[in-house]
Amino acid sequence: MSSGEWFSALGLVAWLCCLSLGPVQGGKVLVMPVDGSHWLSMKILVKELSQRGHEAVVLVPETSLLIQGSESYKTEIYQVSYTRAAMAAMFNQLQEGVFLKPPVITDIFIDIERLINFTSMQEKGCESLLNNQPLMSQLKGGGFDLVLTDPFLPCGSILAHIFSIPAVYFLRGLPCELDTKANQCPSPPSYVPVSFTGNTDIMTFPQRVKNMMMSIFESYLCKMMYYNFDELVSRHLGDNLTYKDIISNGAIWLLRYDFVFEWPKPLLPNMVFIGGINCEQKAPLPADLEEFVNGSGDDGFIVFTLGSMVSNMPEPKAKQFIDAFRQIPQRVVWRYTGVLSDVPKNVRLMKWLPQNDLLAHPKAKAFITHGGTHGIYESICNAVPMLMFPLFGDQGDNVHRMVSRGVAEKLTMYDMTTETLLAALNRILHDKSYKEKIETLSQIHLDRPVEPLDLAVFWTEFVIRHKGAAHLRIAAHDLNWIQYHSLDVFGLFFIILVTVLWVTVKCCLLCTRMCFRKGTSKRKRE
Amino acid sequence: MSSGEWFSALGLVAWLCCLSLGPVQGGKVLVMPVDGSHWLSMKILVKELSQRGHEAVVLVPETSLLIQGSESYKTEIYQVSYTRAAMAAMFNQLQEGVFLKPPVITDIFIDIERLINFTSMQEKGCESLLNNQPLMSQLKGGGFDLVLTDPFLPCGSILAHIFSIPAVYFLRGLPCELDTKANQCPSPPSYVPVSFTGNTDIMTFPQRVKNMMMSIFESYLCKMMYYNFDELVSRHLGDNLTYKDIISNGAIWLLRYDFVFEWPKPLLPNMVFIGGINCEQKAPLPADLEEFVNGSGDDGFIVFTLGSMVSNMPEPKAKQFIDAFRQIPQRVVWRYTGVLSDVPKNVRLMKWLPQNDLLAHPKAKAFITHGGTHGIYESICNAVPMLMFPLFGDQGDNVHRMVSRGVAEKLTMYDMTTETLLAALNRILHDKSYKEKIETLSQIHLDRPVEPLDLAVFWTEFVIRHKGAAHLRIAAHDLNWIQYHSLDVFGLFFIILVTVLWVTVKCCLLCTRMCFRKGTSKRKRE
Incomplete structure (x- = not known):
């Protein structure tokens, strides 16, 4: 066994030796x-x-x-x-x-x-x-x-x-x-x-x-x-x-990932996927909210929130939303902490709303969102198509994923008008393909061998039980950039190739020179 | 949305549209x-x-x-x-x-x-x-x-x-x-x-x-x-x-993998690990076999098999094993289809043996194996250290993995003697580290959120339910070798770099020439 192998074996053995065994x-x-x-x-x-x-x-x-x-x-x-x-x-x-x-x-x-x-x-x-x-x-x-x-x-x-x-x-x-x-x-x-x-x-x-x-x-x-x-x-x-x-x-990377949302790509053994974990926190709606959304009849209702960080907007922008909401039969539950006058009866403003519980309601028809990952997973879990307004950070990419999967429409907050908002909302509400596609995504997402919360608990407890998860750690961490990409190995191959070429050329030249000399001396002797 | 994106979206949408929904x-x-x-x-x-x-x-x-x-x-x-x-x-x-x-x-x-x-x-x-x-x-x-x-x-x-x-x-x-x-x-x-x-x-x-x-x-x-x-x-x-x-x-690759056996390495979303699935088939031992192994007392017994394909060996080689077994207090259950005379009382030859059930017996002390993956997983599941004789194919690599993890000894069939066999067996039977290390590997291997058989069934049923698993398939399959490694992109960068350098050099030369000409004509005028 070489020194490298011994190191590998010793490293693992060292970890194996110090394990605490048995249940947590x-x-x-x-x-x-x-x-x-x-x-x-x-x-x-x-x-x-x-x-x-x-x-x-x-x-x-x-x-x-x-x-x-x-x-x-x-x-x-x-x-x-x-x-x-x-x-x-x-x-x-x-x-x-x-x-x-x-x-x-x-x-x-x-x-x-x-x-x-x-x-x-x-x-x-x-x-x-x-x-x-x-x-x-x-x-x-x-x-x-x-x-x-x-x-x-x-x-x-x-x-x-x-x-x-x-x-x-x-x-x-x-x-x-x-x-x-x-x-x-x-x-x-x-x-x-x-x-x-x-x-x-x-x-x-x-x-x-x-x-x-x-x-x-x-x-x-x-x-x-x-x-x-x-x-x-x-x-x-x-x-x-x-x-x-x-x-x-x-030791373990609990990633809020799922491939109905992310594009499939390479993974490592210590990556565990718990996308949709936030859907698991469920509670019944408060009585007045239940009454409001249930009263929406067959038209249903729309959930509107721009995430935990954005709960307000300039009044002219808010007015555009209000004007659009006034023209639709759906009710709207909007997380909004600002002050707005002339709010139509079908709109309820709330300082904070139970997003997942609302989206899980059978009458939820659409979700107006900024494209944060929590909201997207809750939309997928509950199969509610989205109208998306990416604001900053990763939201642009998130929205792009959902739009390209045919389960959302995208508008930009700046150039949105009451008309474009209404048109997009009507598409989502009346074109059945959005609902059908998100229902399919939802079925795939929810069809999993272990619930994300159980998986997250399992792997956290695994790390407690075994004091880490060294057997899932790739050995690439012991390599520098040059070694990882095998550039030193290719360098050696290149040197060998150049040496062989150089020696071959030199030999050929030497042979040619010797043949030429022989020919010259022969001619001289003749 | 560009044509590539449309293609991506259409591909996924086409798959989504033809899904059969609901339970299998x-x-x-x-x-x-x-x-x-x-x-x-x-x-x-x-x-x-x-x-x-x-x-x-x-x-x-x-x-x-x-x-x-x-x-x-x-x-x-x-x-x-x-x-x-x-x-x-x-x-x-x-x-x-x-x-x-x-x-x-x-x-x-x-x-x-x-x-x-x-x-x-x-x-x-x-x-x-x-x-x-x-x-x-x-x-x-x-x-x-x-x-x-x-x-x-x-x-x-x-x-x-x-x-x-x-x-x-x-x-x-x-x-x-x-x-x-x-x-x-x-x-x-x-x-x-x-x-x-x-x-x-x-x-x-x-x-x-x-x-x-x-x-x-x-x-x-x-x-x-x-x-x-x-x-x-x-x-x-x-x-x-x-x-x-x-x-x-x-659609899905059910791989008999586990990272207590394999070295950790990159994976893909459609790879599912079901290493140890063969340990799940359990049955009580036949009465006479149970009596034989149970009668081994505190010394316990050894399971000896070289896999489903190798059930015989030349007599002189078999004699070496027999001579070694004669000198140990352990009993031996040996899968052997040949004819052997003078077999000691502590050895039982069998045409076929219930390998996993024997290894699962509390008195199993060691496993003599060729290093097939089934046997190795059964050894890990049941925490029985191994004496390994790699014969051909992947067995050399398999054995190397186990030896470097300190849970096995390796001998080669050709140059093994009664003495080296006895020495190796005694190390495995009496040096506690082999047993301790394989117990730890076993605990890690068995500490999993879903049993391998359930996982294999789940993903097979998933493919039935959803007519495939297209959302787990990486897009690399649509690229050729040059595209995958971005060689065409690097080629473009190289052309741009060369062009820029060429234009820069040409400009510099032109400027130098013009300055030189100006200087010459100025001197001429002077």
Whole structure:
């Protein structure tokens, strides 16, 4: 056995030796969530873990907007260096301008800049936690079995590294596809569409050129976007480690993926697909809301929300919606926190609405959405066709997926008019193909051997039981870029080829020269 | 939306439109198995499908050795152009020489040649079936929902193509990794060891060089090995189709994989892992066998079999085993069809043995095996360490995996002596690390969200319910080699780069020339 093999065997054996065996007797899970909509689906898993006898401690920055205490889990609140108002302003900045200016190609740069500002602020929050020695000591001594975190922010994976415990990631994906890069999952740009390209998985030559250019650009984007995280990691863990290095240690990646939504692409053994996990949180509608939607008769009702972050819009824009809704027989439940006058009787404005429960109602006919992944999965689970208004971030790509599958119509918020809105709504409501296609997608999505929540719990418990999942980790993590792509091997082949050619040419030349000399001396002798 | 996107959307929509919805009301499954050990695990799935209300029709060549009728499924026997004796002789040829000659590097070529002869004979059997017009018409009108087949032989996927029904594949892997190639699953040779290299997933530079060379060689090997299949496909389906093209249409690949055995590597969404499915067939031991193994006391017993194909060996070799067994307190249950005199009391020879049931017995202490995948999974399921004698084919690689995980010892049949056998057996029986490590592997292997048999049934039924699994099929299948590797895109980048450089150089030259001329004429004027 060679040294490499011994290393492999020893590594695995080392892991095998230190395993704790037998069923989990109530594990301890340290949860490092990301505020906003990200928390909404992670919370479902945290509550379920708690119900199954595990102890979950959720770390919450004091400025949190959506992460609240619960009977199901403990919270540990830590101080940060910014105020809740500053945090809310940063959230608002992300949506700025989406209603009032035409979408242009440079939006991507504005989006990225705002995202960097947004994550930088939260990275400072992480810094505060890491420098909070009393809390850190308390956590270190807490006997946690794993960190459950969303690697959209860096703190969870840094804590897992510091406490030397495995990390389970809960995410849909990371900006500039850092998750794919860190986990070393192959992603050939010839059929895996890159974000912001507007490509599907089947591309023409110009689309593949665009995809490749964007894929190359993405590598630089990653460096730019994660600069602050890299600095944070380097400051606290040293050794020239980058954020990508740290998250590459994730034991299991719980991805909110399903191939009725995502394009099929290569995977790795430690990737587990739990798309649609957010559909599992079900409750009956409040009585007055049930009465309102049930009273919609055969026409049914429309659910309208632009996600947890956007609950308001400029009045002229809102008026356009109101004018359109006035002309349809359907009722509309609209999450809207602004003030609107002259709201027609078929429209009910709500500060917050039970989105999944409404979409699960048999009278739900259409869903007006910004194209966030939670809403899309709830639409698929409940087979409700969509009218989509992508606002920023990944929403453009999400919407593109749904439109190309024939289950949604797309409008842009800026140039929408009452007429275009009405026309699109009428298409979705009256052209049966939208409903039929989303019913089929829904049937495929719901036809699965294990429910996403059970799968997420299973793999979290697996990591607790076995102190990781080393047998699912590819060995590519031990290779550098040159080794991974076998460039050193090809280099050797090239050197051998050149040497052989050179020797052959030299031999030929030598032979020719000798023959020529012989001929000359023969002629001389003659 | 561009034409490419429309194509993508239309393709998916076309599939969505023709779906049969709702639960499966007893599907009809056409089973095209491969004789020998391959059938033993597929039979478990076929029986289970039948128990769950599906109708299975198994196509059996009249010369079949192991495929027999059953109450669970119908059989349709077809005539072939060779005799059972010729078939048995071909099986025997595969094992020829493994006991009497030293293993050398060129064995790989002998192995391949024998494998080609073996599969060629069965390809002729397939030809007989395809030319059997009455049977083909009967099958075509049989209303089958899918073909369940092992693509080790070509007939199943050809039938699926002819009858335009989806195919579900049941396999561990194909020679020269045609399964990976046909399904277009990435397999970077920098960390995915190629067959026959003796590499693990962690390789030194020389090992990576060897892996790459073998990977290149494999492509030529594939052409050689599947030449007959390609001809068959081309004769019956035309259009210059190859066997690789045909099997690339598989809806679901049920792979007898588990990462306690295989090295972790990239996957695709239509690959489902059912490693260990053969452990699920359990029955109590016959009374006399139970009495024999139970009477072994604290010393326990050893299970010894070299697979379904090798049940005999030259007498001197068998004597070596007998001499070793005579010196140990353990009892031995040995599958041996030859005649042996002077067999000690602690050894029982059997024509066929219930391998999994024996390994599942609490007194089973070791398993002497050739390293077939069925035996290995049964050893892992039941946590019994192994003494391994790889004979041919993939067994060398299989054994290497187990030895490098510290759960087995390896000997070669040729140079084994009574002493080396005794020493190896004693290490396995008395060094606790083998047992501890295989117990850990076993716990990880058995810790799964769904049992392999249930998973295999689920995905087979999924294909029946949805007439395929198009949403899991990567778009790489629509690309040629140049497109897949984006060589045309890089070509364009190269042309642009060269053009830009050429224009830049030309401009610089022009400027220099003009400046020079101006200087000259100025000096002339002066």
